[in-house]
Amino acid sequence: MQPKAVWALIITGAAxxxxxxxxxxxTTALPSIRKDLGGALEELEWTVNAYTLTFAVxxxxxAALGDRFGRRKLFVTxxxxxxxASAAAALAPGIEALIAARAVQGVGAAITxxxxxxxxxxxxxxGRRGLAYGIKGAVDGLAVVGGPLIGGTLxxxxxxxxxxxxxxxxxxxxxxxxxxxxxxxRAENARLDLPGTLLISxxxxxxxxxxxxxxxxxxTSPQVLTALIxxxxxxxxxxxxxxxxKRPILPMRLFRSRAFAGINAASVFMFxxxxxxxxxxxxxxxxxxxxxxxxxxxxxxxxxxxxxxAAPLSGYLADRVGSRPVVITALALQALGLAHFALVMSPDVxxxxxxxxxxxxGIGMGLFFAPAAKLTMSSVRPAEQGIASGxxxxxxxxxxxxxxxxxxxxxxxRGGYGSPQRFVDGLVPALWAGAAAVxxxxxxxxxxxxxxxxxxxxxxxxxxxxHPTARY
Numbered sequence: 001m002q003p004k005a006v007w008a009l010i011i012t013g014a015a016x017x018x019x020x021x022x023x024x025x026x027t028t029a030l031p032s033i034r035k036d037l038g039g040a041l042e043e044l045e046w047t048v049n050a051y052t053l054t055f056a057v058x059x060x061x062x063a064a065l066g067d068r069f070g071r072r073k074l075f076v077t078x079x080x081x082x083x084x085a086s087a088a089a090a091l092a093p094g095i096e097a098l099i100a101a102r103a104v105q106g107v108g109a110a111i112t113x114x115x116x117x118x119x120x121x122x123x124x125x126x127g128r129r130g131l132a133y134g135i136k137g138a139v140d141g142l143a144v145v146g147g148p149l150i151g152g153t154l155x156x157x158x159x160x161x162x163x164x165x166x167x168x169x170x171x172x173x174x175x176x177x178x179x180x181x182x183x184x185x186r187a188e189n190a191r192l193d194l195p196g197t198l199l200i201s202x203x204x205x206x207x208x209x210x211x212x213x214x215x216x217x218x219x220t221s222p223q224v225l226t227a228l229i230x231x232x233x234x235x236x237x238x239x240x241x242x243x244x245x246k247r248p249i250l251p252m253r254l255f256r257s258r259a260f261a262g263i264n265a266a267s268v269f270m271f272x273x274x275x276x277x278x279x280x281x282x283x284x285x286x287x288x289x290x291x292x293x294x295x296x297x298x299x300x301x302x303x304x305x306x307x308x309x310a311a312p313l314s315g316y317l318a319d320r321v322g323s324r325p326v327v328i329t330a331l332a333l334q335a336l337g338l339a340h341f342a343l344v345m346s347p348d349v350x351x352x353x354x355x356x357x358x359x360x361x362g363i364g365m366g367l368f369f370a371p372a373a374k375l376t377m378s379s380v381r382p383a384e385q386g387i388a389s390g391x392x393x394x395x396x397x398x399x400x401x402x403x404x405x406x407x408x409x410x411x412x413x414r415g416g417y418g419s420p421q422r423f424v425d426g427l428v429p430a431l432w433a434g435a436a437a438v439x440x441x442x443x444x445x446x447x448x449x450x451x452x453x454x455x456x457x458x459x460x461x462x463x464x465x466x467h468p469t470a471r472y
Contacts, residue, residue, distance in 0.1 A: 007181040012116035014174055015079060018167050019109035022051060022086075025151040026102075029160040029293065031286050036160065037095040045408055048279060049401050050099045053208055054106030055113070056397030057201040060249050062111035063387050064192055066118065072184045075115045076175055082108030083171030090164035101164075117389040119182055121377060149297030152282075156293040193249035199238035200249070204398060206231020211405035250391050251384075259379035260388065262448035263327070263372055264395050269441030270331055270368060271399035273434035276407030277338055280427055288347055288420045299351060299358075303337075306362025314367040323371030323378075324448045330367035331442035337361030338435035345428050347420035364438075375448065407434055 026033065030044050066074040085108055089101035154162040210227035217224050242252035255261040285296035317326050340357035372392075380388040407430040415426020 004181075004183070007177075008120050011174060011178050011181060012120045014170065015075070015112050015178075016116045018082065018170060019055075019113045021150065022105060022109065022167070025163045026160075029151045029155040029163055030283060032155050032160045032293065033095075033098070037092075037098060045279075045404055046099045047095070047102055048404050049208060050102040051106040051109070052275070052397050052401040052404070053205060054103045055110050056106075056394050056401055057204045058107055058110035058197075059114050059394035059397065060200070060387060060391055061192075061197045063114035063118070063389060063391075064197075064249055065111065066115045067387070068192055070184050071115045071119055072178060072182045074111055075119065075182070076178050078108045078111030078113075078115070079171050079175050079178065080108070082112060083168055083175070084108075086164045086167035086171070090161040090168075114389045114393050117373060117377065117393075119185075149294075149300060152293030152295075152297030193245070193247060196238060196241050196245065196249035199234050199241055203231045203234030203236075203238055204401075206234060208401050208405055211402065211409060214409055250387065254380060254384070254388065254391070257379045259375055259448050262444050263375040263379070264392055265444035266327060266331060266441040267372060267392055267396045268399035268402075269437045269444060270334065271396045272403035272406065273338060273437035273441070274334065274365070274403065275400035276403030276405075276437075277341070277431055277434040279404045280407060280411055280430055281341070284345075284423060284427055287417065288423050289349075299354070302355060302358040303362040303365070306359065306366050310363050310366025312370075314370045317367075318371040318374050322450065323375045324445065324450055326367055326371040327375065327445045327448075328442050330364045330371075331438055331445060333360050333364030333367070335364075335435045335438040335442060337364060338431055338438060342428050342431035342435060345424055345431065347424050403434070403437070 026047050030047070033047065034044060062074065062078065082105055085101050085104035089098055089105060092098035092101055150166075151160075151163045154160070154166065206227045208231075210224045210231060213221075213227070214224050219225075238250075239252060242248040242250050255264075282296060282300070285291045285299060286293065291299065314326050314330070337357045337360035340360065341354065344353040344357070376388055376392045410430040410433055411426035413426070414429050415422045415424065417423060
């Protein structure tokens with residue numbers, strides 16, 4: 001690769017690592033945070049979901065800001081916000097302050113994350129993008145599933161605050177590098193869609209808020225019903241807006257492409273099952289099996305380490321055999337791994353019994369990211385790759401936020417923290433639900449047409465495809 005492409009890969013990879021890491025870095029620190037700052041299950045959920053929710057609802061807006069005002073400029077702005085919010089989270093005196101800082105972290109990540117793929121795509125020649133996506137996918141995948149190990153190690157040997165301090169020197173180093181080494185770019189005739197942003201932001205917040213509070217207040221309580229109904233109505237308004245507005249933040253016509261619709265549905269289901277399961281499994285290893293935060297992270301290492309091997313291989317396979325079969329295989333393996341956990345789970349389950357599920361889940365995780373990115377970017381016009389990247393990342397984070405909310409609700413309905421057996425009673429049905437969600441993702445990926453990218457894009461857009469021979 002040319003030096004410009006290498007620098008783009010390093011900078012966007014490191015920025016993506018920070019944003020992805022903070023999705024789940026708090027999971028193994030939750031018992032320590034609860035002990036230090038207090039908080040019920042609902043507040044612990046918000047330490048995860050305050051980040052994923054603001055991340056999800058503002059990702060498309062972040063991509064649109066980059067298209068309008070300059071991708072490098074907004075990338076640096078997002079890094080600055082994320083770094084400052086990380087320091088605020090480390091200094092938080094109480095659970096409410098921590099949740100607020102996590103929400104601001106999500107804002108910074110929402111601006112930064114969708115631009116990583118756009119900036120990388122612009123810097124890397126089309127013939128090498130599969131390899132570049134594979135390397136970046138390995139880094140992103142390591143961050144997502146490596147969060148429990150990194151968070152556990154820092155929590156045990158330093159303090160939980162260090163899971164946030166870690167971002168500060170890295171962010172301070174990346175900000176000047178981005179200004180010096182990345183080229184500025186904008187999308188032609190880009191403009192902001194504030195009504196669309198407000199509709200989707202309010203809608204997603206209402207639905208996730210209702211799910212998180214359902215067990216504490218009851219599914220039929222006024223505040224839960226109001227949140228769910230209002231959120232659903234706003235999301236419906238956003239969909240209508242996307243069909244009928246001339247320049248919506250997310251043009252619904254993109255979903256006429258089976259490739260774009262299929263990979264986004266697969267991403268939602270994959271992150272729903274994965275995020276919710278890791279949120280509960282990390283606590284199971286500590287609260288039930290009695291492992292320290294570091295020990296819990298180390299025992300998940302077969303899961304966290306596999307993406308480093310599988311993700312670069314997935315990029316190569318996507319270039320050779322197509323992205324669709326790789327994505328389907330990845331999701332099938334992930335579902336199989338979660339189902340194995342559900343089958344063997346007990347208050348005294350041995351590590352040997354857990355190991356097959358960890359390995360299979362890790363391979364599935366690692367195989368997913370690169371071909372999913374390639375499918376997303378090849379299913380739209382080059383001028384729309386920024387918003388496509390933002391939409392895909394947003395829908396992933398929506399899946400993650402819903403996963404924590406839905407699986408935690410299932411856990412609370414059937415079990416709780418009262419005893420090891422009660423924890424397992426809630427964990428098993430939640431894991432089955434996670435496995436089912438990922439299996440639905442595999443079914444959605446199977447609907448992606450196995451044909452050339454040019455055929456999956458509406459005819460009017462074909463003239464803009466830079467590489468019409470790229471295969472799924």
